[in-house]
Amino acid sequence: MTPILVDPAAWRRWDSYFAEVDRLLSRAGADAAELRSDLAAHVADSMAAAPGGSELDRLDAALSRLGRPIDYLRPLLADELIERGTRTYSPIMIGRGLFHAIMAGSRRTVIALAFGIGYLLLAIFAAMAALKPLWGEHVGLFRHADGTIGAGIVATVPNARELLGWWSIPITLVLVALLYVAMTRGLRGLRH
Structure with a gap:
C-alpha cells in the first residue's frame, strides 16, 4: 500500500x-x-x-x-540465498548467501566465515586436482627421503616419491564432491 x-x-x-x-x-x-x-x-x-x-x-x-533497507533486509536476503543454494547445490547462490550473512553480523558471521573457508578449501583442492596433469612433479602426495610426507602443491625435492600418482586426481575429486555435499547439507541443517 x-x-x-x-x-x-x-x-x-x-x-x-x-x-x-x-x-x-x-x-x-x-x-x-x-x-x-x-x-x-x-x-x-x-x-x-x-x-x-x-x-x-x-x-x-x-x-x-x-x-536502512540494507540493515534489515540483508539477513533475510542471506537466508533466502542460502536456502536456494543448499536446495540446488549452487556454489554461486551459497557464496552470495554467505557473503550477505557475513555482512549481516553477529552469530551469522562466525558460521558464514567457517563455511566460506570450508568451501574455499574445497575449491583449492579441486584446483590442485586440475593442476596435476600440468604440474605433476609438484602436485600430489609425496614421501621424502627422510620419511616425511608432503601433500598438495610442494617444491621439487630430490628423492621424493609420489605415492598416489594419477590416482590423486579421482581421489581428490571424489573427496571434494563428498565434502561439498556434506557441507551443503550441514549448512541446510543449520537453517532448519
Missing part, C-alpha cells in the same frame, strides 16, 4: 527509499513482492500514526524508525 502523498519531495524520498528496497529484494525470490508490500504498508501506517508535521517530516520519521 502506497500512501497518497501530495508533497513532491516526499514522493522523491519514498521512491528513493523503495528503489533501494526493490534493488535488494530483486535477489530475494518469490516472497519479494509480499515483503515489499508489507514494508510499504508499515511505513504508511507509521506515517498515519505520527503526530502533525509535513508529509516529508512524517515520512522521514517513519523511514528512520525502520532504518
Whole structure:
C-alpha cells in the first residue's frame, strides 16, 4: 500500500527509499513482492500514526524508525540465498548467501566465515586436482627421503616419491564432491 502523498519531495524520498528496497529484494525470490508490500504498508501506517508535521517530516520519521533497507533486509536476503543454494547445490547462490550473512553480523558471521573457508578449501583442492596433469612433479602426495610426507602443491625435492600418482586426481575429486555435499547439507541443517 502506497500512501497518497501530495508533497513532491516526499514522493522523491519514498521512491528513493523503495528503489533501494526493490534493488535488494530483486535477489530475494518469490516472497519479494509480499515483503515489499508489507514494508510499504508499515511505513504508511507509521506515517498515519505520527503526530502533525509535513508529509516529508512524517515520512522521514517513519523511514528512520525502520532504518536502512540494507540493515534489515540483508539477513533475510542471506537466508533466502542460502536456502536456494543448499536446495540446488549452487556454489554461486551459497557464496552470495554467505557473503550477505557475513555482512549481516553477529552469530551469522562466525558460521558464514567457517563455511566460506570450508568451501574455499574445497575449491583449492579441486584446483590442485586440475593442476596435476600440468604440474605433476609438484602436485600430489609425496614421501621424502627422510620419511616425511608432503601433500598438495610442494617444491621439487630430490628423492621424493609420489605415492598416489594419477590416482590423486579421482581421489581428490571424489573427496571434494563428498565434502561439498556434506557441507551443503550441514549448512541446510543449520537453517532448519
